[in-house]
Amino acid sequence: MTIHPTAIVSNSANVHSSVDIGPFTIVYDNVEIAEDTVIGSNCEIGVPAPLGDGSPLRIGANSVIRSHSVFYESSTFGERLVTGHRVTVRELTRAGNGFQIGTLSDVQGHCKIGEFVRFHSNVHVGQHTTIEDYVWVFPYVVFTNDPHPPSEVMKGVRVKSYAAIATMSTILPGVTIGEGALIGACSAVVKDVGDHRIAVGNPARDRGETSAIKLQDGSDRPAYPWKHHFHRGYPESTVAQWLSSVQESEN
Structure with a gap:
């Protein structure tokens, strides 16, 4: 274990001997x-x-937890x-493997987040949000939860697997975004x-099937499902399953 001399690490914390902890970071008891x-x-950890x-x-x-991050x-x-x-990540957040959280993002707690979910910077996640596996969330997206603020009512957003939410979008309370x-x-x-649908605008309206969008790389291949052509950073076993499903659909 490498602990910077200015770091404070509780004797009650269970920290593996291979962990590195940087300057002025605090690791609490629990x-x-x-x-x-x-x-x-x-950083403040715990x-x-x-x-x-x-x-x-x-x-x-x-x-890898980068500087000035706070986890409850x-x-x-x-x-x-x-x-x-x-x-910043508040209490009662449950996230799977490979979760990436961009700079200045904020998870307000009481959230469920699946495998290999990727947030870019400045994403705000309200309490009781559920995000399933392999979801992409781009900068300045906001997941809300209060249908008539301010109130004590909270209706979390649900995002199903493989969805992609582009920059500066706002998802209202209780909405489900399909696979x-x-x-x-x-x-x-x-x-x-709905599943595999495009929604755009304010308010967002259905614009058809995602499969109608073509990659702008000259190949004229469908851009969606994105897992058919984008594999960077994903486990080899998962990518193999994706490629197998493409081959089966083509046969």
Whole structure:
């Protein structure tokens, strides 16, 4: 373990001997950090959470948490968590392997996030949001949860697997975005979006099947489902399954 002399690490924290912890970072009591994780400077890891359930903050192996990030206790992250800088994640967030959180993103807690979900910068995730596997969320997207603010009513958004939500879109409370759906930039999504459908505008309207969009690489291949042609950063076993499904559909 490499702990910078200015870092403060609680003796009660369960930190693997291979973990690196940067300058001025604080690791609180109720924390479990798995092997080969790197935590940058000026982070707060395992901040006490009165609204949590008393469980520890669990960070999976081979994770990278960059400077000035804050994670509260009572959340769990799988292996290979990667953050940008100045990320905040509140209590009772459950995320799978390969979760990427861009700089200045904010997860308000009580959220469920699947495998290999990717947030770009400045994403805001309201409480009770559910995001399934392999979802892409681009900069300045906002997931809301209060249908008539301010109130005590919270209706979380649900995003199904393989959906992509383009920059500066706002998803209203209780909306479900279907599997493989595409939300166009600057959209306000006020009602459910079906599987493999395009929704664009304010308010967002259905614009047809995602398969109608072509890659702008001269190949004239469909851009969606994106998993048929974009594989960077995904496990080889998963990519093999995707390619097998393409071959089966073509036969």
